[in-house]
Amino acid sequence: MSNPTRARVTMNDVADMAGVSKASVSRFIGEDRQLLSEAIARRIEHAIDTLGYRPNQMARGLKRGRTRLIGMLVADIRNPYSIAVMHGVETACRKHGYSLVVCNTDRDDEQERLHLAALRSYNIEGLIVNTLGHHLDELRELHTELPMVLVDRKVDQLQSDLVGLNNIAAVEQAMDHLYQSGYRDILMVTEPQDGTSSRIERVDAFKAGVAHRSGMRGQVRETGDNLRDHLRDFLADSGHGHKALFTGNGVATLSSTRQLHELGCHLFDDIGLIALDELDWYPLVGSGITSLAQPTHDIGVTAFECLLERLRGDQEPVKTYDFPAQLIVRGSTRPRS
Secondary structure (H helix, E strand, O other): OOOOOOOOOOHHHHHHHHOOOHHHHHHHHOOOHHHOOHHHHHHHHHHHHHHOOOOOHHHHHHHHOOOOEEEEEEOOOOOHHHHHHHHHHHHHHHHOOOEEEEEEOOOOHHHHHHHHHHHHHOOOOEEEEEOOOOOHHHHHHHHOOOOEEEEOOOOOOOOOEEEEEOHHHHHHHHHHHHHHOOEEEEEEEEOOOOOOHHHHHHHHHHHHHHHOOOOOEEEEEEOOOOHHHHHHHHHHOOOOOEEEEEEOOHHHHHHHHHHHHHOOOOEOOOEEEEEEOOOOOHHHOOOOOEEEEOOHHHHHHHHHHHHHHHHOOOOOOOOEEEEOOEEEOOHHHOOOO
């Protein structure tokens, strides 16, 4: 047999038990509690505890014109970077009394359009965007209604604050480390660039880094069905010095190490590896994967705090927050003679 449905406790029920008006209960659970006497506040609190009353915060927010909801649009929720940044955003939201609504576009333009419409219907107060922003008109229209902060990826013609990694400095740091460790033949593996500004910046910085280092050769390949063939060709091509991979993010690192394993490559004797992003499994592969760790939690927290400043009326020009990467050296880039 099913359990009987419990009737929802209302504000009127609390007011009746406490012997006060509904307006007094509203003041108690809102921002005007200081207007009530101590005795009345104690009676209302006792009634709420006894009845198990839970106020409908959404309805109250809509009535006041505030929902305390922050939206976050992400391109791929399976990407470890997105998850880590999202955790930072959610932590900061909770600290300041906001709730986070996350929408995953799964890199699908139609899903992005539908999610933008849904977020608008939820009356979010601000939006954090980590997508390609292919629906520029919808984003710009929404930006006229509420503040918006971009994470990791620039969206052309959208004048919003941007929080992310200093990609050029991070790539230079990686190239310096590889060069000083004796690697001269470098293959960069990246996810398809697909207009993603951070990936484009990293590839451009890599090419520039190879060009101004004497004796270094560099190539760029993308993840996908042909990656194994690209890696096999790279390993077989000799005469350019010690070889290393430079992977552009965690997804590229996983794809590359999996394909190297399938090829029977001895990690990391046959080839070195440095990865942009730091993931929990890096120390467990061979002698450990050298990485450039992004401060993902801080990026998420800063994105929300930047949005909060805009919500509080900050009218300063658009800002960019570039975080440095931290080099974590492990056995995958052991020095070569």
